[in-house]
Every structure is written in structure tokens, then in C-alpha cells.
Amino acid sequence: MALAISNIPVLSGEAARRFVRDAEKNARRRGCVGFASVRREWRDFEVNNDRRIEALKKAGKWPF
DSSP states (O other): OOOOOOOOOOOOHHHHHHHHHHHHHHHHTTTOOOOHHHHHHHHHHHHHHHHHHHHHHHTTOOOO
């Protein structure tokens, strides 16, 4: 027994125009990610981790 082919939804009117406009805007902005904040966050993580390791070593609790 074959299944009926369902209708594929199609955007039209304002929804279609908005979709195309947003897609074009996103295509222009593609790859515009600023990694400065990510680098800063990672550096802060490393500094805090180094401090934690040093404190554990001084307390004699560092297992490595």
C-alpha cells in the first residue's frame, strides 16, 4: 500500500520576503565572529587553573 504524498509547505507573501531578506543578511555577515572575547576567556581560565594547580602543589595534594 502506497502512502499519500503530503504537500510541501511553501513560504509566500511577507514570510517569503522576510526569509529571503534574513538569509541574504546572514550570508553577508558570514564568518564575522570576534574571537577576542573567547581568547580573553580562555586566558583567564588558564591563569585561574595555574593558580589552582600551584595551590594544590603547595598543599601537597597535587597527584601528578
